[in-house]
Amino acid sequence: MADSTDLSLAANWIRSSSSILIAAGAGLSASAINPHYNVGLDYTSVAAFRKLYPRMTQVSSMRCMYDAIGKHDWSPELMWGYLFTHVNKCRYNWGPTDVYQDLKAIISNQSIDSFVVTTNADGMFEQNKFDMSRFLSTQGDYSLLQCLKPCSRESVYDARPFIDHGLPHVDQQTMEVPSEFVPRCPRCHGPMFFCVRGGDWFIESAFAVGRKRYHDFIHRAIDQKQGLCTIIEIGVGFNTPSVLRWPMDELVSRFPHVRLIRVNMHAPDVPIHARKEKRAIGFDGNAADIVRQLKEFSLR
Template sequence: MNENPICTVADLIRQADAVLVGAGSGLSSAAGYNHYHNDQNFQTHFGDFEDAYGIRNLFQGFYYLYSKPEQQWGFYARYIDFMEKAPAGQPYLDLRDALAEKDYFILTTNCDVQLPKVFPEERLFQFQGDFRYFQCSQPCHDKLYDNHEMISSMLDAMEKLEVPSEHSPRCPLCGWKMVPWVQDNTFLQGSEWQAGYQRYETFVQKYHERKLLLLELGVGDMTPSVIKLPFWDMTSKFPDTFLVTVNQAKSGAPEHLHGKSLTVCDDLSHFMQALRREQNETNGKNNDSEV
């Protein structure tokens, strides 16, 4: 195996029949959208919420216990609008280019709309939901609602970081409050979620006995049962599957995966950029040799 991890991963992608990506919050952080830390983006776009409520990051703001729903909807509306309008981060574009010649699928715990901006939805399973949709909070029925117009209306009506109660979205069937389609104790795992899960399962079944590369990008330990543990299990059980884990924080795979896994400790922004460059250079050499 090549001593340069960038060259090694590029070779593994080229040799694979397919690539299954596990995308975590570290990929969005590398793109400049850090949901768990107080950074310049947060200060610029949400500093007024920090001043008002002591919120220190986007994740805290989303799950903060506000004293009334008008305040909660103020943050929801600003957060969702910010992520929907934010340009797709470069690491996502680099990932798209890295996978251009391969059959691939992406399993993600991210809800921040970055992946659907770059990849077709039929190649995604957004395990924990998607900011672009609302659901009934009970939920009384199996339907997701595109929230673009509702968010625009709330932002237009917002006063002093609060959305007036008459602009808070209500379920059209039962009249109960709606909530973002994001993992919590009311999260709707209905037909849309099940369809995504089936796409994921179908892809795994198609390639479980072929040369499958698992590419884990920026996955932390907050929800290990979604990506990390299943990827370890597949690497162990599938005969020709190899796991690559890329994370800025030090991490590793279990000892029994020795010889079937590679851990790269690197900034994902740098890693994806270097991987795309390596692949472009190699493809250029291969094209020259065919002339």
């Protein structure tokens, strides 16, 4: 259980804020328990991987979902057999989960100007029916495929038809998909991958609209100082700290009307001056538990 004095203070910030920014990293989805599998979408968990992909532990050297990132020692047939299965299961069919629904309840007050920025490409906010006009996915999204070359900045495609085409042909024993279902770029017939920040081939312009909206939100909430702005940062670690973690530290350090609620199991520390001025609080412990308590305290 988190300290109730800290929870009360954090809930007060939420209640008295005119804007709320949710900044989410891998730790948030790791605590999003799917009731069917009874595991969170935890990319580093060996147990979750075994439960979600029992065959993959037999046919590959993978031990967890994170092992697929940057993996080169597998055939395109196995890679796409796995990726079709994974993206279908997690990006499209994970479904609503308690921690995301609690988070949505916290920003449900219509008078609050809210925005979500995340490094997660898993589409969890969309799956939990957040307002996608107030959303930026900074590292890409598994719902899009792109040319790996890329042959054109326009070579970004909805992944769904490729998955629907290939998924029924994934061999459930070998986890491979026949070569003809490996996605090829419709424009140049070269190899494709998901539109995520995996290298300098990433077509970031696919997310330009969200980025513009994020900058507009920051302008309204921070620069124009329209009342208190509370940042709720959840599960953002040190994998890519320059994307979310350090910018959130900077916002609360620079602007007196900003508050930071940091939820992080491993690294809940906040900038020391902001903590002394009671403008920043860190909570360790399970993200789902902390978010539920934040919701209960702030909706009282």
